[in-house]
Amino acid sequence: MKKYTILLLGSGGRESALAWKLSQSDKLEKLYIAPGNGGTLQYGENVGLSPLDFEAIKEFVVSNGINMVVVGNEDPLVAGIFDYFAADAALCEIPVIGPSKAGAQLEGSKDFAKEFMARHGIPTAQHLSVEADTIEDGYRFLESMKAPYVLKADGLAAGKGVLIVPELDEAKMQLKAMLAGMFGASSRKVVVEQFLSGIECSVFVVTDGTDYKILPVAKDYKRIGEGDTGPNTGGMGAVSPVSFANAEFMQKVEERIIIPTIKGLKQENITYRGFIFFGLINVDGEPYVIEYNVRMGDPETEVVMLRIGSDLLDLLEGVSTGTLASRKLEIDSRYATTVMVVSDGYPGSYAKGKVITGLESVEGSILFHAGTSRDADGVLRTSGGRVIAVSSYGSTKKEALSQSFANIEKINFEGKRFRRDIGFDLK
Ligand code: AMP
Ligand code: GLY
Numbered sequence: 001m002k003k004y005t006i007l008l009l010g011s012g013g014r015e016s017a018l019a020w021k022l023s024q025s026d027k028l029e030k031l032y033i034a035p036g037n038g039g040t041l042q043y044g045e046n047v048g049l050s051p052l053d054f055e056a057i058k059e060f061v062v063s064n065g066i067n068m069v070v071v072g073n074e075d076p077l078v079a080g081i082f083d084y085f086a087a088d089a090a091l092c093e094i095p096v097i098g099p100s101k102a103g104a105q106l107e108g109s110k111d112f113a114k115e116f117m118a119r120h121g122i123p124t125a126q127h128l129s130v131e132a133d134t135i136e137d138g139y140r141f142l143e144s145m146k147a148p149y150v151l152k153a154d155g156l157a158a159g160k161g162v163l164i165v166p167e168l169d170e171a172k173m174q175l176k177a178m179l180a181g182m183f184g185a186s187s188r189k190v191v192v193e194q195f196l197s198g199i200e201c202s203v204f205v206v207t208d209g210t211d212y213k214i215l216p217v218a219k220d221y222k223r224i225g226e227g228d229t230g231p232n233t234g235g236m237g238a239v240s241p242v243s244f245a246n247a248e249f250m251q252k253v254e255e256r257i258i259i260p261t262i263k264g265l266k267q268e269n270i271t272y273r274g275f276i277f278f279g280l281i282n283v284d285g286e287p288y289v290i291e292y293n294v295r296m297g298d299p300e301t302e303v304v305m306l307r308i309g310s311d312l313l314d315l316l317e318g319v320s321t322g323t324l325a326s327r328k329l330e331i332d333s334r335y336a337t338t339v340m341v342v343s344d345g346y347p348g349s350y351a352k353g354k355v356i357t358g359l360e361s362v363e364g365s366i367l368f369h370a371g372t373s374r375d376a377d378g379v380l381r382t383s384g385g386r387v388i389a390v391s392s393y394g395s396t397k398k399e400a401l402s403q404s405f406a407n408i409e410k411i412n413f414e415g416k417r418f419r420r421d422i423g424f425d426l427k
Helices: 013-022 054-063 074-078 081-086 101-108 110-119 132-144 168-182 247-267 301-307 312-321 397-408
Strands: 004-010 028-035 068-071 096-099 127-131 149-153 162-165 189-193 199-207 212-214 223-225 229-232 237-240 272-283 286-293 335-343 366-369 372-374 380-382 386-394
Touching (some): 004 013, 004 054, 054 081, 068 081, 081 096, 132 189, 199 312
Antiparallel strands (some): 096 272, 223 229
């Protein structure tokens, strides 16, 4: 059996969950996480490298016998880490789990993603891509639509580049402001979109470019406030499975969205060996793509990994060698939930460096650290807005959530906050 020494890139709850799952594999020799956090130390060794510093990554990979790189976050993929490895004589045999730079455009450019969907007949909201010199067309398109109005920065904007505006005049003003640089270079092009009304879910697949496997479906809760109110965050919790994503819905998703996406990439000669995240909306039983991401979701990964019963590294080996079809994916039938414990003030400004206590008394949940760091003397402190995801299994959603909440009571730091209504809108 081939053994893997893996470098996992990223530092959030998602990477903690990936590290937890990879660490259970018989095929794992050693795991390094760059840069990791105060919790990933349980599963491997943290390395003080930036996921965007490809030269430093190369040096580390070569000198530490790394034979697989798993990319957690989108930035290195959009910046072309896959192509960087493929083009380097010392690295080209080492698989990078993630798409090529061209494939990463599915997330890196909303305009590219919309045009790709149009080329392959994949259901999504109607749209027009607008630049400064076509702003008048943008205004006319807005006038032809019904409120509310959806404006999206074309490029990566750390999850902040989407505006949903109730009034036409304000939408025109915001379009102008975006094109004038509201989100820097990422909004030099803006996708104006039809508003779709429905409930969202996150569908994940792994693909080797030809075959694919559908991972457990999840739903995340993005707003800071209960009842989905207040500003967007990086995610306050997630559940899996998702009651409305039943066999009938998923068949439509597979036929209309997953298969055409994978075939489309292949047809366009775009190399894609990694995760595809379909952000979907259910409009009266019909699935539409809201967005693609080229990585796993956060905090969805903190429930999806719990529900993968088989070996994730075996799947990734299949992804990297084009043998995914022969690998098995077992899905755990239990519910999984995660509740994110965050710092007071988040997603605005918040304090860091607060001492975290009580983790040792947590029982029956899995703690995925996000914004934590460990001092040289071993003291665990907060280092981010999202601090720890508390993930649990249950035979029902309610049972899993109760477990997460009971354990959150035992975790303490100054300014601890969380949402008590994760999963509220699902059966
Ligand atoms: P995105 O970054 O494209 O996922 O957009 C962020 C959030 O804005 C999504 O999760 C949706 O809740 C919302 N959104 C984006 N596009 C639309 C749309 N066309 N209709 C309704 N809501 C949308
Ligand atoms: N949970 C949404 C995302 O990871 O983009």
